Amino acid sequence: MSFKTKGNAVSTAGILISLGIIYGDIGTSPLYVMKAIIGDAPISAALVYGGISCVFWTLTLQTTVKYVLLTLQADNNGEGGIFSLYTLIRRKAAWLIVPAMIGGAALLADGIITPPISVSSAIEGLRMLYPDLPTVPIVLAILTGLFLMQRFGTEIVGKAFGPIMLIWFTMLGSLGSISVIHHPEILQALNPYYAYQLLVNYPGGFWLLGAVFLCTTGAEALYSDLGHCGRPNIRFSWTYVKLSLLLNYLGQGAWLMTQEGNVLHENPFYGIMPAWFLLLGITVATIAAIIASQALVTGSFTLIGEAIRLNLWPKVKLIYPTNQKGQLYVPSINWLLWLGCIGVVLYFRESSQMEAAYGLAITMAMLSTTILMSYYLYTKCKSRVLVSIFLAVYLAIELAFLVANLSKFPHGGWVSLLIGGVLLTIMYIWINAFDIKRSLTEYVRLKQYIPALKELSADESVPKYATHLVFMTSAPHPKEIESKIIYSIFQRRPKRADIYWFVHVETTDEPFTTEYKVRKIADDAVIRVDFRLGFRIEQRINLFFRKVVEELVGNGEVDITSRYYSLNKQHLIGDFRFVVLEKFLSYENDLPLKKRFIMEWYFNIKEYTSSESKWFGLDTSSVKVEKVPLVIMPAQLPKLKRLST
Template sequence: MSSLSKGGAVSSAGLLISLGIIYGDIGTSPLYVMKAILGDAIISRELVYGGISCVFWTLTLQTTVKYVLLTLQADNNGEGGIFSLYTLIRRRAAWLVVPAMIGGAALLADGIITPPISVSSAIEGLSILDPAIPTVPIVLAVITFLFLMQSFGTEIVGKAFGPVMLLWFTMLGSLGAVSVVHHPEILQALNPFYAYNLLWHYPKGFWLLGAVFLCTTGAEALYSDLGHCGRPNIRVSWAFVKLALLLNYLGQGAWLMTQEGNRLQENPFYSIMPDWFLLSGITIATVAAIIASQALVTGSYTLISEAIRLNLWPKVKLVYPTDQKGQLYVPSINWLLWLGCVGVVLYFRESEHMEAAYGLAINMAMLATTILLSYYLYIRSKSRVLVFAFLAVYLAIELSFLVANLNKFMHGGWVTLLICALLLTIMYTWLSAYHIKRTLTEYVRLKSYLPALQELSADESIPKYATHLVFMTSAPNPREIESKIIYSIFQKRPKRADIYWFIHVDITDEPYTAEYKVKKILEGDVIRIDFKLGFRVEQRINLFFRKVVEELVEKGEVDITSRYYSLSKQHLIGDFRFVVLEKFLSYENELPIAQRLIMQWYFSIKQFTSSESKWFGLDTSAVKVEKVPLVIKPAKLPQLKRVMT
């Protein structure tokens, strides 16, 4: 196992992959942050120094202290992200699912706005060379290429992007340092006094926090991609990344001071480049902007896989492109993000317009993380005073950012909030439907039906359904079984088999658990297998079951030879058949409006998700899917009166 998967020692490969996967978003912020802070205002020392001071302290307090030093500590066996954080504390406070859902939906919404603004900001640099170049088609082509690459896996993507991002950050730091040499006084901007002066004394200075916030929007990706890169690699690489970012911001500030008294006419990011380097700089920036989209895209895959485990998202197909632990690809989310990105580009068309929509959703995600992290620290810290101090400080910081970002609402912020609301609706619907179904699942004592199962197995008057009949069961107690399975075996169509197998899958909070237990409920007739699988383990139940059966045969614990006389003489293996019971909403329901809408939405969404058999990785040629009506509240029938003729 590599250091990446274990989150162990720092390695050069791990550092390179970290640069390629997680720093794209925060790493390309110099493309637009200073431009957004200045806007149409007259360039002044107060504005430039104050803006850089705010950026420096935001990166220090938000990214370095909160995420790199504190939040990365809250890992779930090496896995990160807001849902992993919620997993660590959910058994102590169920209400925390609310901020977890809000934060998860906000992060997914941010993944839709990040690629358009990053790529557009870089591609628009071409207008310096030729204002007539149409940038929108190029942006759409670049974004499409990025999402097409995702199926190859983040390990391959990281190895390809890592060297490019190393070049990018080296370029940022070098260009910034050269510019700072010509105006070394800009280093004074690191003094927090300038940030205070901008926010409290500069006209409408407080509202500039909405633009300042753009410098830290990629901080959540540091945590979300913890499982891809490992904590030590992230912390060491962040020191290099932060230095490069600060040098570039300072360099832009140094150039801006040469323009004092004027209004900004061009992007200061490109203005600090020598003329001979401009074309190369635009090219590198364009490639880096492609990579900028990677951080939240890979983070989105992690979010969805964990949301599925927490019953907050439909069971969609998950793909593991490589053998590297932590590598994950979710096709449906990949193309959902792509569609959203295309829509954002076509609606806003220019990065300047996108800036208004950017940051509001991720601000909500950061607030949710603060609440969850505070509770995590509260139950583990010896000093409750420090925990409350942390909560107070970061609520004050992030609520200030939120108020400033709300100023963007009518200028485009509503777009990301609308996307966030739609995603939150899906999560709420799925979780509510899960609880409604769970209350209606009826379990019966399996012991009561063992004699009947034994008699059915021996009843030769009934045609044999299969030699080995396998049911997936949700009953956590091995002594119980769903009543619908009993109904399927005895009544829907009597299913005679030599051996009845019941398989239960328990998804654990640990990411890579792979264990099983075998319980012989009735020797030679009824066997139950309980799998305990981590939430990052691919559910290939068909292969797992086959392996378990092979081990049982080797140890002489079970005989799977066909019991047909003509076949048993040849020692042929009997056939295996899986039965999967899928529920549908019965028309015989009389529900309150709210529950009826939730269940209707649930089953409408379910049509576009993976079937139970595909989710469990069963061999479809040996699977029988039976539809079972879900009756939540039987409809009241009118009193019928028989009329005699």
């Protein structure tokens, strides 16, 4: 059965992929949410009923209404995530880049916290059977195996994890239903009255929102993984997922009421399991918790791919493991996440300690999505009243969660904010450096250099550099060219060629555009090729350019036979050579502190990222990389005085 991740049809395979990829975080929340809500307080009806009521309405308002029903509508040709949402509205207001950057950095930071807490909480459940079990080495091994799997693509991961998660959710619903039968009064907890009583009248009840929030932390990843699974499959599968989760929460509440007046000594998730089922239940829970980390990992790949297109992140290597649309693997991010996860495990060691760092960053991401989504809704419906209601309701909800989560800051919450701050700093540096470079790029009219190019091509006193010389150009207008390219051709070292090609690549907001246009600026001398590629299309310019040349030759529009007399007689193809100009920060700069910081860090980071030639997918054997000094503000030299001899 083919896997459909895009379109209007719901497929069995697509639903399984959705279960395997995006619901791990939300799906394993019953492992720790009720335990976190109860904490060390005596078990009471107000605490249990109020906690379940808060969980139900959080899942309903945050996950179902905001994300599944509303935010999934804001797809960019099938792609989701906070940067896709920003792409849809970025031309309306420039300031929207701020919440987009904050949300993206927060979501990536959460991707470093989610895998450790999910895996650790599950593995620690084995201590019920093996009290002296050392969990940290097991957690580290499992996380390493999970990140090794990413290179095979989310389609493979979804196939492997989907059936397991189907078993998991079925187990959740079944165990919860059996427990509810013994205490059906727990169904009253769905009444919002109990949530109100907990937050307003229960001592310290408001601060329990930090624990309640853990039930919806995977909602943002659900939107980010839209391109991997497709909106219809997500919506259809969420119905079953939510029902299973609610039944399990209600079942845990029913069991807790049998312990009323006592202090919690065991995880209520395992408390509702029959003794004979405990070993199997812990095993399935462990596997499901391992899968839980998948949602943020795949969502992080999507975010980085879109951040690169928006010039918010360095150009790192992107791999498309399968032919399936939406499948993406980013090696550098994969291993950075792995290092971050290993560091979190070694620092906190226990899942109870990790809870203090969990949830704070993701509230920032959700607030950012609310702001961007409000603007998106306004552009679509034009009703200020409806948009204001949406904005007011979700700002109130998420600000309440944020305030409650701030209490975690001194107990470990600072870790997620620190990680998010570092990521946000990189985005800030990259977008500002891009703007600085763009402001300094000088374009000249290509037409005025055509005669000189023809003369150079015919000047046999200059050694021939290549039969076909190809320059990558950033000039968006076909009649213009960067002055540095003209300098490279005529002055740096005269580059004589039979045909000069100028190749421009435009990345479109649509994910899968593959178009090109050819302009003959001077017959048999100067040709420009403009590629329009979607932001999910791998930049294989070497192969794309070859296809274009083959088509031009087939149509008789260009002759690529070697112009060397001895080779021309044998009808051999001339050689092609690409020239890529890479900038470096010149010493001849006298920069203000802010610009100096931005540009120095920009070039420091760039040392560890893909080169321009690798990013464009050029064959390194036929590429010449020339370094061009970037002079922003020339240094003021002191006046020199000549001494007589």
